Amino acid sequence: MQDYSIDLASERITHPKTKEYFREVMSSYAIGNYRSAVAALYTIVISDLVFKLKDQVERENDQGAERILREVAAEKTKNAERFSAKWEFDLVDKVGKETKLLELGDITAIEHLKNHRNLSSHPNILDTEENTLFTPTKEQVRAHIRSMLEGVLTKSSAHTEKLVDTIIEYRMPDLYARADEETEYDHMLINRYLKDLNEKAIASLFRKLWKYTFRLEDELCITNRDVNARTLLLITSVYSEIVFRCISEDQKFYSLVIPNTDQLKKMIEFFSKNPRLFRLLDKDIQKDIEQEIKKTPTFYVKSIFLSASLDQHLIDTTNYLQDRKITIFCLRAYEKLTKELNNRQALVKLIFKYYSQSDSYTDAYSRFSLLKRMVPLESLNEAEYYDLLKVMNTSSQIYNGTNCPDLISEIQEAAELKLGNKLDLSSYSNLQ
Structure with a gap:
């Protein structure tokens, strides 16, 4: 030493x-x-x-x-x-x-x-x-x-009794409003305040922000929920072991959260970046949070902390979405998940499912345009081309659309370019 x-x-x-x-x-x-x-x-x-x-x-x-x-x-x-x-x-x-x-x-x-x-x-x-x-x-x-x-x-002056409250009530909102982006806010808060706080002050700041972000619903907490939640993430990133001790040593306090919509959104963001902290909470509140999350498909897709691993969460999410209506927000969240796992095949399947759930001719055309942006037609393999044709052949909102022949032509052009030949439409009576 x-x-x-x-x-x-x-x-x-x-x-x-x-x-x-x-x-x-x-x-x-x-x-x-x-x-x-x-x-x-x-x-x-x-x-x-x-x-x-x-x-x-x-x-x-x-x-x-x-x-x-x-x-x-x-x-x-x-x-x-x-x-x-x-x-x-x-x-x-x-x-x-x-x-x-x-x-x-x-x-x-x-x-x-x-x-x-x-x-x-x-x-x-x-x-x-x-x-x-x-x-x-x-x-x-x-x-x-x-x-x-x-x-x-060697300690900074920034340790007096009222400073934590002053930081929360005045300094954080002011810096957040002035920052062009959240990373700039992080940099300013660290340099001006966090680096000078001792461990007790950091723990005090984290504890109060946890309550304001995940539990309280008064006007001030609602107004400042974004900056409070961002600061929780920042503190956890910079002082991970202090945060771990805070939660593990006072499970009862940190388990007193209210999983209403606004708080729940912030919990999902926080625990998705810090899954081990979710498992420190009381088992009952873990179940309550999970039940609330499962009411909204987009929330569930984002909540990777509910599964044992990222790979397992993709499996769980795919099964969960099997019989559910897919929204654009859910699809975007799923896209992010598949990109993290480099699983393009899973994304293609969900996009086709999203396309199959079109509610009108206009909606079907719009979703086809989105499909092409997310998964270019020339990137599909032969099996995926035929899966797409099957979706189109079984949805009246798609095959009855006046623009359906044009869409088939686009698919055929992409397939011929990719495979060297056009697709066989003989099994798809509604597309001929």
């Missing part, structure tokens, strides 16, 4: 002032002035917390961050001792309790650093038999530096 590099880690310090001041710590550490290094490090940690809160107020108008700064400033002002450290302790406590910036372990590490800072900065010679000042060891100082880099200094 590669040794931890303080130099490399320090390059990831987010605030420019903190990065500048941190050089003092490294300078003292390098020449063996360990008391000075500890004292400077603690001062820089407190300063960095203030910098981050101020950044959030300026960048996001974060009311939670502003309140912490205001309360800490008031405590500092009222204390008679100008250099009292009480406000520093209050700052760490408030940031720990009211923001997502510090973990419990980080707070404990700061407390440990503070104790060594106090011992290093204040004479304790009267308390020691050896008449020596306290000096932390090189290993202790290195441990402090590492824990502060990992727990505080």
Whole structure:
């Protein structure tokens, strides 16, 4: 395992002032002035917390961050001792309790650093038999530096309490409206917010968006369902293991979804890209979702997560559509599925079925035009030519159409070009 590099880690310090001041710590550490290094490090940690809160107020108008700064400033002002450290302790406590910036372990590490800072900065010679000042060891100082880099200094300011709600309510809709396409939205959201959120903030954002997208039906959720659903997909793509843990550790919450039409469309899109997450839900809600999906053929074709594999879903879908009316939307969804599996034959069969279900002469002509675009006549093999003739011969909406002779001529021309001879129409009495 590669040794931890303080130099490399320090390059990831987010605030420019903190990065500048941190050089003092490294300078003292390098020449063996360990008391000075500890004292400077603690001062820089407190300063960095203030910098981050101020950044959030300026960048996001974060009311939670502003309140912490205001309360800490008031405590500092009222204390008679100008250099009292009480406000520093209050700052760490408030940031720990009211923001997502510090973990419990980080707070404990700061407390440990503070104790060594106090011992290093204040004479304790009267308390020691050896008449020596306290000096932390090189290993202790290195441990402090590492824990502060990992727990505080290399974290972004974007972790305060209200930020997740601000992102959902204001930032996401604004970026989504400004983006020309969804990939541009993804890029902006990652660079401006997601890359700076810690794991807890990501989990919180995902959890709230799940509820807003798949469960709630108030006006705001309806308005923002597209951007919320898109962001769920983005978070799952970038932070797949965090999302997996979220759902697997709280199955009850994530199984509370409402498979109504709007929500169901988004569920199909989400689970089709993340089938393993569907199987983490409660078995009963899985069945409910599947039952709702099967009411609409297009939904079922798109729902590859309902089958064990993509190949199996094509088989299941083909069987499911056997006795059902095929819509253009269903046909397009099936086309996408067959292309993923490179199964042209299955697509040809469904297109012929779609053509056979023509409701009028006009509809039949329109569907034949679509058939030619999706499966050019010259691409058919001999068996498929005769399957097409059979469809035309058994549908009065096709063979009674005034343009049917022209369609037969087109087929014959394509067949002669492909096979070297025209097709035998003797078995198709309605087409002669």
